[in-house]
Amino acid sequence: MADDDxxxxxxxxxxxxxFGVFYQRWLxxxxxxxxxxxxxxxxxxxxxxxxxxxxxxxxxxFRPELGSAPVWLFSIARNKLRDSIxxxxxEASARRQLGLEPVIxxxxxxxxxxxxxxxxxxxxxQELLSELPEHQRSAICARVLEERGYEEIASDLGCSxxxxxxxVHRGLSRLRERLQEAS
Amino acid sequence: xxxxxxxxxxxRQRVAERRRSRRRRLLPFLRMPQMRxxxxxxxxxxxxxxxxxxxxxxxxxxxxxxxxxxxxxxAYEATGTSGKVVHYVEVASYAPPPGMGLRxxxxxxxxxxxxxxxxxxxxxxxxxxxxxxxxxxxxSTTGGVSAPPAATPTGRPSPKxxxxxxxxxxxxxxxxxxxxxxxxxxxxxxxxxxxxxQGKLRDAGQTxxxxxxxxxxxxxxxxxxxxxxxxxxxxxxxxxxxxxxAGSGTLVAKTMIEDYRQLPLTPSAAxxxxxxxxxxxxxxxxxxxxxxxxGFRRIVTxxxxxxxxxTLYGYPGMLMLDAAGRPVPTHVHRGAFMKIxxxxxxxxxxDPGGAASFAVGYLHGGFTSSPHGGFMRASCxxxxxxxxxxxxxxxxxxxxxxxxPFGGASGPRCGTVTVSPVYPGAGAPPRPEPPxxxxxxxxxxxxxxxxxxxxxxxxxxxxxxxHEGQVLTFMNASxxxxxLYGYPGMQMVGARGQRLPTHVHRGAxxxxxxxxxxRVVLQPGWEASFQAGYExxxxxxxxxxxxxxxxxxxxxxxxxxxxxRWAPQPYGGPHHDMHGCGxxTVSPVYxxxGTPPAGARQASAG
Numbered sequence: 001m002a003d004d005d006x007x008x009x010x011x012x013x014x015x016x017x018x019f020g021v022f023y024q025r026w027l028x029x030x031x032x033x034x035x036x037x038x039x040x041x042x043x044x045x046x047x048x049x050x051x052x053x054x055x056x057x058x059x060x061x062f063r064p065e066l067g068s069a070p071v072w073l074f075s076i077a078r079n080k081l082r083d084s085i086x087x088x089x090x091e092a093s094a095r096r097q098l099g100l101e102p103v104i105x106x107x108x109x110x111x112x113x114x115x116x117x118x119x120x121x122x123x124x125x126q127e128l129l130s131e132l133p134e135h136q137r138s139a140i141c142a143r144v145l146e147e148r149g150y151e152e153i154a155s156d157l158g159c160s161x162x163x164x165x166x167x168v169h170r171g172l173s174r175l176r177e178r179l180q181e182a183s
Numbered sequence: 184x185x186x187x188x189x190x191x192x193x194x195r196q197r198v199a200e201r202r203r204s205r206r207r208r209l210l211p212f213l214r215m216p217q218m219r220x221x222x223x224x225x226x227x228x229x230x231x232x233x234x235x236x237x238x239x240x241x242x243x244x245x246x247x248x249x250x251x252x253x254x255x256x257x258a259y260e261a262t263g264t265s266g267k268v269v270h271y272v273e274v275a276s277y278a279p280p281p282g283m284g285l286r287x288x289x290x291x292x293x294x295x296x297x298x299x300x301x302x303x304x305x306x307x308x309x310x311x312x313x314x315x316x317x318x319x320x321x322x323s324t325t326g327g328v329s330a331p332p333a334a335t336p337t338g339r340p341s342p343k344x345x346x347x348x349x350x351x352x353x354x355x356x357x358x359x360x361x362x363x364x365x366x367x368x369x370x371x372x373x374x375x376x377x378x379x380x381q382g383k384l385r386d387a388g389q390t391x392x393x394x395x396x397x398x399x400x401x402x403x404x405x406x407x408x409x410x411x412x413x414x415x416x417x418x419x420x421x422x423x424x425x426x427x428x429a430g431s432g433t434l435v436a437k438t439m440i441e442d443y444r445q446l447p448l449t450p451s452a453a454x455x456x457x458x459x460x461x462x463x464x465x466x467x468x469x470x471x472x473x474x475x476x477x478g479f480r481r482i483v484t485x486x487x488x489x490x491x492x493x494t495l496y497g498y499p500g501m502l503m504l505d506a507a508g509r510p511v512p513t514h515v516h517r518g519a520f521m522k523i524x525x526x527x528x529x530x531x532x533x534d535p536g537g538a539a540s541f542a543v544g545y546l547h548g549g550f551t552s553s554p555h556g557g558f559m560r561a562s563c564x565x566x567x568x569x570x571x572x573x574x575x576x577x578x579x580x581x582x583x584x585x586x587x588p589f590g591g592a593s594g595p596r597c598g599t600v601t602v603s604p605v606y607p608g609a610g611a612p613p614r615p616e617p618p619x620x621x622x623x624x625x626x627x628x629x630x631x632x633x634x635x636x637x638x639x640x641x642x643x644x645x646x647x648x649x650h651e652g653q654v655l656t657f658m659n660a661s662x663x664x665x666x667l668y669g670y671p672g673m674q675m676v677g678a679r680g681q682r683l684p685t686h687v688h689r690g691a692x693x694x695x696x697x698x699x700x701x702r703v704v705l706q707p708g709w710e711a712s713f714q715a716g717y718e719x720x721x722x723x724x725x726x727x728x729x730x731x732x733x734x735x736x737x738x739x740x741x742x743x744x745x746x747x748r749w750a751p752q753p754y755g756g757p758h759h760d761m762h763g764c765g766x767x768t769v770s771p772v773y774x775x776x777g778t779p780p781a782g783a784r785q786a787s788a789g
Contacts, residue, residue: 014202016195023191049190056194066461075578082502085510100193109186116187
């Protein structure tokens with residue numbers, strides 16, 4: 001799987017395929033981000049369009065040494081969201097700058113917003129889980145996702161219950177931190 | 184196809200256009216005679232390869248205004264992965280200053296040489312490479328532009344003149360024909376930025392040119408340079424370089440940058456000479472709090488905690504948060520307010536450890552406007568923390584700050600604050616600069632408009648959120664052309680002809696847009712306008728301000744006023760004093776009747 005940073009750099013030099021991969025990969029997360037904060041499907045669509053238009057306009061500015069692509073992407077999303085709260089409307093400046101034609105939002109799109117948002121939550125969780133050390137990830141999967149008892153997990157993993165509890169606790173703390181950073 | 188698919192399709196098209204437009208810009212150069220010669224050299228191969236790879240690489244060939252100069256381009260080098268640009272152009276008669284060999288000359292990235300005893304020639308030949316190429320070690324003499332020998336700077340033919348002026352490079356239109364001036368301009372800015380960051384260009388005050396205030400940067404190291412910079416975005420508008428020549432005394436190179444904003448600059452170059460300050464470089468803290476009538480002015484200071492110089496320009500953003508970290512509705516108004524003077528946006532360079540500040544003004548919470556006039560008790564939400572977004576930044580800094588604003592310059596409304604643009608230092612905002620710079624010298628044939636030449640009339644008026652605005656238009660009713668420059672004066676008169684207290688504030692307000700001061704030429708019958716704005720009685724409880732019966736309007740730089748039938752009733756004293764009357768804001772004059780064209784408004788950082 002291509003690295004997000006590399007995808008953005010390729011997009012900045014005109015690689016539309018790289019941009020397509022980046023868009024598909026991060027669309028659900030960005031839709032979910034905006035939907036959770038605005039509660040409106042129409043607003044979430046508009047803010048998502050504006051966020052990605054800003055990505056296309058400014059991907060030449062992206063500097064991986066200053067922060068990874070997801071951090072950069074979510075900072076744009078946050079910025080767009082904050083602007084819309086301040087001005088009580090969603091700006092179309094990034095879309096206008098690129099000369100994009102307006103997209104008419106149909107009912108199907110609104111349903112798609114919700115589908116994508118739920119996908120986004122799942123995808124974001126998987127992404128964050130994959131960044132955890134293996135011993136913490138397996139402990140969390142067993143305890144939280146599979147809802148198994150500490151005793152059973154401890155015997156499976158060949159360690160004490162206290163160690164499993166500690167791994168789950170530390171893993172969850174780290175997940176929480178990463179979630180806060182991402183959103 | 185869903186809306187998301189349509190969006191993706193359109194965005195992918197725009198990404199792909201980027202590559203196509205880059206190739207379009209490069210193709211003309213690859214077809215030039217010089218480029219054919221270049222392609223057989225190691226450098227030429229690098230240019231061709233980088234062009235095919237889509238990296239920025241371009242050659243700009245431009246000629247003098249007379250296309251009568253002999254030039255031999257000689258050495259070019261591009262190093263590093265950051266797009267560092269080195270280019271060097273040699274005029275036949277040019278000899279580097281004593282002790283400056285070619286290698287040293289090459290380190291001076293911006294060498295625009297042209298010559299002639301009395302002639303000033305513009306850009307000559309400029310090669311640059313950037314992108315991901317590593318060093319091009321050595322390049323031999325490659326080519327140039329030839330012209331009649333008699334016209335060389337020293338009158339001697341150049342032994343290195345090899346190729347004729349390409350048909351495409353016609354005088355006076357180098358950018359249009361080459362199409363790579365954008366690349367050239369970016370290169371030029373990159374080069375200047377290097378010098379600036381190395382401390383080789385230092386501030387030397389300001390000057391006024393064509394009615395525009397410009398920063399002056401000078402360098403005395405190596406060739407002496409004088410760069411005029413537009414303080415609004417810190418882009419250079421003119422570069423003057425002097426070299427000593429072995430043969431003909433001083434050589435002067437002058438590069439006039441017509442208008443960067445019309446060129447498709449690369450984003451990094453367009454982002455000013457010094458790089459903008461990123462959030463990671465800054466720390467924010469609260470400064471002094473000054474009570475003002477019914478509210479506070481608070482200073483917020485941004486300090487550069489990194490080890491490199493960076494620039495802030497424009498207005499910051501603010502978002503208030505409650506104790507639980509939830510956003511509280513925040514309305515940020517940009518401009519002047521009580522004890523916050525109308526400051527012009529300016530570029531503030533922050534050295535490591537340096538600080539810049541902005542002022543925040545607000546009326547203190549607890550009250551809001553009553554439907555029956557005046558104020559009533561209200562419950563505006565209180566903030567406990569504030570996210571400050573530095574100008575042109577994407578991220579924010581959070582500071583602990585309990586505030587409870589209910590109004591600012593845009594009127595009473597929960598969460599309204601007024602912010603100034605950033606200014607240097609950690610103290611209170613500076614006094615506003617006089618809005619009218621030194622009057623521009625006017626050519627003898629183009630005199631200023633005297634009152635006797637003008638008529639004045641009311642244009643469109645408008646009302647918004649407790650403010651009223653009015654366009655006023657001058658017409659040149661004489662038979663000769665004249666010019667207007669700056670701000671008009673105003674004086675209200677009452678029904679018996681008595682003068683009423685009038686406080687004219689020059690600049691922008693809630694309803695008067697921020698406009699640059701420009702000279703407006705009025706041919707006979709032509710019109711120029713300005714905007715005036717003031718606050719109405721909304722929110723001013725317990726006072727009754729007098730209404731005017733007429734207004735005396737004095738054209739800029741004139742002595743006698745013109746009487747206009749207009750009956751404004753302005754509230755608020757100097758700097759929006761809630762107990763005063765007669766404050767009015769005026770814009771400078773602009774061309775034509777009606778409201779100013781959108782392009783005339785000063786760019787504001789978003």
